[in-house]
Amino acid sequence: MKLEVDREMCMSAGRCVLDAPEAFQLDEDDELVTVLPGAADLSVLEFQLIADRCPSGAISLTTQEGSGT
Ligand code: SF4
Helix, strand or coil, X not given: CEEEECCCCCCCCCHHHHHCCCCEXXXXXXXXXXXXXXXXXXXXXXXXXXXXXXXXXXXXXXXXXXXXC
């Protein structure tokens, strides 16, 4: 599972920052979302809830399935 944040889609709503301030913050310069090291401590379920609540769809989770066969 990999967290992906598309900063160009972020509309600076701050929803993710309210949900998980240890994992997300708004950049002081451009006010777009930045992922913090604390994001590594969130569960997949927590990420899914945060991604679902992002009004711009900027946050997504991708599965990294094994290659081959
Ligand atoms: S919830 Fe979505 S739109 Fe709002 S700050 Fe986070 S990434 Fe950006």
